[in-house]
Amino acid sequence: MSGRGSNMMALVEQARGYTVALVASDKPDAAGLAWAREHGLATFALSPKGIGKAAYEDALDAALRDAGVEVIALAGYMRLLSDAFVARWRGRIVNIHPSLLPLYKGLDTHARAIAAGDGHGGCSVHLVTEELDGGTVLGQARVAVQPGDTADTLAARVLVAEHALYPRILAEFVMTPLDHVRAVALQLPEAEERADGFFVAGERFAAVEGDVLRVRDDDGWADVALGGEVDWPAVEDRVARGWELVAPAGLLEAGGR
Template sequence: MTRVAILISGGGSNMLRLVQAMHDGGFATPVLVASNDLQAAGLAKAAAHGVATAAVDHRSFGRDRAAFEAQLLQPILAAKPDVLCLAGFMRVLTPDFVRQFEGRMLNIHPSLLPKYPGLHTHQRALDAGDAQAGCSVHEVTAELDAGPILGQAVVPVLPGDTAETLAARVLIQEHLLYPQVLRRFVAGDRTPLMLEGSA
């Protein structure tokens, strides 16, 4: 059975969908949920679903990303994951970290990549006057939000949308897209999946 570790920074709503999909579908086993924030609400949610957790506070390492990652790697490597999923993990990982999981690390990003890598994606889509927004699941590479796209879900931008209302609708699609992409990825299918989200 494919072993999956998940990295989070906050409430872990995408992580929960992945864990539930793995438990329900039996296509993989969640072996660890780890966070860069000791207080991340998602840690308790993961534990409630019987998944082991770990946390390493990035703030205690200052600007030394390599030292933080070395500490974070310990519980990850101990869990022996086959796949590493980033689910709202808000730290940029160094190329050295990414290389260790090359070809088996996924991320979900709240834009239709290659548009709007990085932060403030919904506001940037609104500012650009885009008719559509959405989310993407991609392989993680050393270049931020630039790896091969494995799936996307499209959400229409509605009149009067704010960054908050758009984000809420995109999040619904994230919860649908990520588990489907992970299931396909585990089965060896890296053909991009396209979902059309409703308003």
């Protein structure tokens, strides 16, 4: 949903492992809607004024389901969702909040962090529940509070962090382990996917079996757990290294890490 349009734009422009099916807003004149249409995205716009919250949320719910939406990513959507709406989409609504939750729920987060003398502000991507800013935190980015910072200067730097954090965490939230590995493996030169893994020049270099990655390494094969907390940058490096170990010499200048 749009509102704080720059976060919505970041989600669209950095989409990896997910597809933006619909951009929706409760403000029909929101600039983000025009931007979304210019980029070929489906949009939904409806003001709740005159029809009431329940009717508005029923229409929004229908539009989301008609568009095939599976996960809702709030981006500056300042209207509180009803408990009934949250219940319909339980576990499938995420939001980004400009503080290091559980610190500073609600508004004026940057001013509150500065007033408290905190060394860092930041942002958190979290699941949306009936409790305001109270759902499980999926990821955070810390931003140092600098001498002389105001709420506005800190907010500007936190927003940069939001643009990097939100698309990454959303991708991690919606992608299966196989999706993650596929996104990395198929970017490598001449890599292909078969039923039993990922290959280059007929040699297998990685495979996903449930929540385990089997990947080529210097000693043959290694197993890497993909359940729970996963260091995905490290996994990406392992996949790329596996490709390097079996790729023909002529390809090594074109890819890998």
